[in-house]
Amino acid sequence: MLRYTLNRVLLMIPTLIGVAVLVFFMLRVIPGDVVEVKLRGDGGAVSQETIEMERHRLGLDKPLIYQFKDWMVGLATLDLGTSMWTDRPVTEEIAIRLELSLQVAIMASFIAVLLAVPLGTTAALMRGTWIDYAVRIITIGGLSIPSFWFGMLIMITLLYLFNWLPPITFTPIYVDPLANLAQLVWPALAVGYRYCAVVARMIRSSLLEVLNEDYIRTARAKGVYEKLVISRHALRNALLPAITVIGIEFAFLIGGLVVTEQVFNLNGIGMLFVQSVSRNDFTLIQGMVMLIAAFYVAINLVVDLLYAVFDPRIRYT
Amino acid sequence: MSVAALPSAPTLPRRRSVVIDFMRQQPLGAISFVVIVVMMFAGVFSRLVAPYDPLDIDFASILGPPSWEHWGGTDAFGRDIFSRIIWGSRTALVIGFTSSLLGSSIGAILGITSAYFGGRIDDWIQRFVDILLAFPIIVLALVVVAALRKFVIGGIDVNLIYAIAIPIIPRVARVVRAAALSIRTMPYVDAARAAGYSNSRIIFRHMAPNVVAPYLIMFTAFIAQAILLEASLSFLGLGVTEPTPAWGLMLSGNAADFYREAPWMILFPGAAISLAVFAFNFFGDSLRDWLDPRLRS
Numbered sequence: 129m130l131r132y133t134l135n136r137v138l139l140m141i142p143t144l145i146g147v148a149v150l151v152f153f154m155l156r157v158i159p160g161d162v163v164e165v166k167l168r169g170d171g172g173a174v175s176q177e178t179i180e181m182e183r184h185r186l187g188l189d190k191p192l193i194y195q196f197k198d199w200m201v202g203l204a205t206l207d208l209g210t211s212m213w214t215d216r217p218v219t220e221e222i223a224i225r226l227e228l229s230l231q232v233a234i235m236a237s238f239i240a241v242l243l244a245v246p247l248g249t250t251a252a253l254m255r256g257t258w259i260d261y262a263v264r265i266i267t268i269g270g271l272s273i274p275s276f277w278f279g280m281l282i283m284i285t286l287l288y289l290f291n292w293l294p295p296i297t298f299t300p301i302y303v304d305p306l307a308n309l310a311q312l313v314w315p316a317l318a319v320g321y322r323y324c325a326v327v328a329r330m331i332r333s334s335l336l337e338v339l340n341e342d343y344i345r346t347a348r349a350k351g352v353y354e355k356l357v358i359s360r361h362a363l364r365n366a367l368l369p370a371i372t373v374i375g376i377e378f379a380f381l382i383g384g385l386v387v388t389e390q391v392f393n394l395n396g397i398g399m400l401f402v403q404s405v406s407r408n409d410f411t412l413i414q415g416m417v418m419l420i421a422a423f424y425v426a427i428n429l430v431v432d433l434l435y436a437v438f439d440p441r442i443r444y445t
Numbered sequence: 446m447s448v449a450a451l452p453s454a455p456t457l458p459r460r461r462s463v464v465i466d467f468m469r470q471q472p473l474g475a476i477s478f479v480v481i482v483v484m485m486f487a488g489v490f491s492r493l494v495a496p497y498d499p500l501d502i503d504f505a506s507i508l509g510p511p512s513w514e515h516w517g518g519t520d521a522f523g524r525d526i527f528s529r530i531i532w533g534s535r536t537a538l539v540i541g542f543t544s545s546l547l548g549s550s551i552g553a554i555l556g557i558t559s560a561y562f563g564g565r566i567d568d569w570i571q572r573f574v575d576i577l578l579a580f581p582i583i584v585l586a587l588v589v590v591a592a593l594r595k596f597v598i599g600g601i602d603v604n605l606i607y608a609i610a611i612p613i614i615p616r617v618a619r620v621v622r623a624a625a626l627s628i629r630t631m632p633y634v635d636a637a638r639a640a641g642y643s644n645s646r647i648i649f650r651h652m653a654p655n656v657v658a659p660y661l662i663m664f665t666a667f668i669a670q671a672i673l674l675e676a677s678l679s680f681l682g683l684g685v686t687e688p689t690p691a692w693g694l695m696l697s698g699n700a701a702d703f704y705r706e707a708p709w710m711i712l713f714p715g716a717a718i719s720l721a722v723f724a725f726n727f728f729g730d731s732l733r734d735w736l737d738p739r740l741r742s
Contacts, residue, residue: 146576154592261473268730272723274673276680277696277715284708293704383581387677391701401584402681405591413591421579 129436136432140425147421148414152199155410156192162212162408163188186212199414208415213407218415221400228298228312229389229396233381235316240323241374247324248331248370249363255336263328270325275384279318279391286314296393315392319384323377330373335366368438375431379424467735474731480724488535497525499532499690508707518709521699526709530717532690537721540685541672544606548613548671549664555614556621557652560629561644570618577615585612586674590683605684609671617663624656631655662733669725676718692718 163182183189187198202209208218251263286292294311301308338344339362347357385398397416404412468475487494496516503523511518517526559570577585589608596604628634629652637647676693678684685691695714703710 142572143575143579146572147579150576151588154588157592264730265473268723268726269719272669272673272726273719274676274680274693274715274722276677277711277718280696280701280704280711280715283701284704284711287704380581383583386583386587387680390681401587402683405587406683408591413588417580417584417588420581420584424579424581 132436133433136429140429143425144418144422148200148203148418151414151417152196155413156195162186162410165406165408166213188212203418208418209411211404211409211412213404213409213412218412221412222397222416222419225396225400227300228394229382229385229398231301231308232312232316232319232385232388232394232396233378235312236320236323236381236384237374237378239316239320240327240377243320244324244327244331244370245367248328249335249358251328251332252335252339252366253358263332267325267328270321270323270328273321274387275318275322276387276391278321279315279388282314282318283391294392298394312394315385315388315394318388318391319381322384323381326377327370327373331366331370334369335362338362338366341365368435371434371438372431375427375434376424379420379427382420382423467731471731471735474728474735477724477727477731480720481728484534484721484724485538487531488538491532491535495525495528495531497528499524499529500688501525508703508710510707511709517713518707520695520707520710521703526695526713529690529695530692530713533692533695533714533717534721536685536689536691537672537675537718539601540606540609540675541668541725544609544671544675545613545664545667547606548610549617549660549667551610552614552617552663553621553653553656553660554648556618556623557625557648557656559618560622560625561648561652563629571622574615574618577612578619580612582612582670583674583677586678587681587683590678602685605675605678608678609674612674613667613670617660617667620659620663621656624659625652628652628655658736662729662736665725665729665732669722669729672718672725673722 163179163186166182180189187195190198199209210217211221214221247263247267251260251267254260283293286294294314295307299307299311344357344361347361348354352361382397382401385396386401387398388394389396389398390402400412401416403409404416491499501524503519505523506515506519507523508521509515509519509523515525515527517530520526520529555570555574559567559574580588586608589611590605593604593607596602634647634651637651642651675684675691676696679686679691679693680697682697685694687694692714696711700710
């Protein structure tokens with residue numbers, strides 16, 4: 129098990145280095161940088177000299193190879209640099225927004241998994257009936273309805289039913305738990321729908337596969353109650369592949385947050401990312417991409433290890 | 446030797462047409478296909494179908510509710526929402542088709558190459574695929590947007606198409622590689638190699654035709670993803686830009702200021718995105734069930 133874990137951890141490193149190299153060079157394919165957006169964005173007449181000075185200050189006039197060296201050395205020492213727009217450390221910019229996004233993500237996962245398990249299971253057990261079709265439509269709906277539009281629909285509904293909109297200033301959970309939940313449950317719902325749909329579909333298909341296995345027939349043949357066959361024999365095995373999807377989709381929730389935070393006007397990681405892209409804030413984009421990739425790779429590792437814990441066959445091969 | 450001694454050819458069961466077979470087995474898939482066809486019709490003949498010019502500003506009818514003159518109401522500039530949705534389907538389809546075609550094709554070629562050569566080439570391609578997979582779809586698309594900015598040819602932002610196509614590549618490559626791996630050991634591939642055909646000929650003429658099924662499924666499914674992604678990027682103000690009519694763009698900016706006064710500004714464009722993406726997703730799903738005999742009962 130230890131060897132397996134070590135092996136997996138070591139495999140993460142080349143992927144992350146690859147991400148670092150890729151994102152650095154991608155952002156520098158075409159000239160043009162933060163300085164122009166910052167100083168000329170409002171149509172102001174700024175002299176070329178001022179622009180050059182600002183470029184020099186940010187180190188953007190150094191040869192590419194030196195900038196690349198700085199970036200890689202910084203990464204090795206876990207220093208992501210400072211934002212080219214705000215001059216504050218990238219890690220600080222991210223840290224102040226992390227709490228909010230993480231909370232929405234965790235709430236969304238709870239909503240998603242709690243709904244997905246019954247949905248996927250009933251669909252599989254009622255295969256071919258109208259219930260199965262209904263679940264299929266609901267889940268494909270989850271893959272099709274854009275989360276930002278779903279968020280807007282939630283807002284319109286709240287407005288018409290209660291004449292109330294979630295406040296735009298963030299209340300941390302330790303300040304006022306109720307106000308916090310009343311504010312964040314809606315964005316969590318908006319991103320959770322898609323998440324739920326993906327997981328429910330996975331559970332349905334893996335349960336259908338498991339139900340064809342010999343050990344299910346054996347269990348039935350020896351007279352085990354159908355309920356127990358499903359809950360103990362089938363569902364346990366079917367949930368295993370679902371873990372992968374739950375993990376990966378959790379890591380990818382940032383994708384949903386990018387648009388949903390915009391709708392609910394939440395100042396989280398997603399909004400920061402969109403801002404940094406529209407400002408060409410290279411250091412911030414790089415830093416966030418690295419963090420997102422590292423998070424994804426780490427979640428993948430956790431999923432693989434969990435898999436090995438639950439399924440001994442993997443451990444020994 | 447008499448020909449008459451040969452047994453007469455067995456009468457094969459009459460083959461139903463493929464279309465009817467699909468309709469019978471996947472009725473909802475067929476309905477989605479009809480939706481797709483209607484959308485394509487609206488996209489191709491926008492000029493004829495749309496009752497108004499999508500760019501016509503009419504300050505006399507700002508934020509008008511749905512009516513007989515304006516089926517979808519009007520927006521903050523008095524533009525006809527229904528017409529903008531019809532024109533928007535052109536934008537969505539052009540970007541959806543081209544970026545999915547580009548992404549899926551490059552992905553498929555990478556996948557087949559990876560499976561065919563195996564060994565070190567396979568390792569390198571897979572490493573590259575892994576790196577791209579560590580980005581959530583929209584994050585990778587945004588990075589490409591940040592890197593390339595706008596480059597408009599014929600009213601279409603080509604770099605937006607790249608931004609949407611690139612995240613599709615690794616996902617298709619992975620699936621197609623798995624399918625191609627099982628084909629690689631087939632005798633006809635060995636035969637082709639023994640006959641001295643070049644690698645590229647074997648890849649394109651012998652292997653590619655046999656991964657068409659997964660390719661088609663991925664291609665339709667990723668049209669759905671691409672339309673959704675285009676809508677999201679436009680919504681964020683980083684995709685299609687004004688004045689081009691695009692569904693995501695109709696929801697961005699000040700549309701949210703009119704939740705109370707003009708909810709139709711939100712309802713109809715979002716419904717158009719959802720319906721289009723739903724139709725492609727459902728069609729792709731039905732196609733998979735229909736093409737994959739293992740799933741048939």
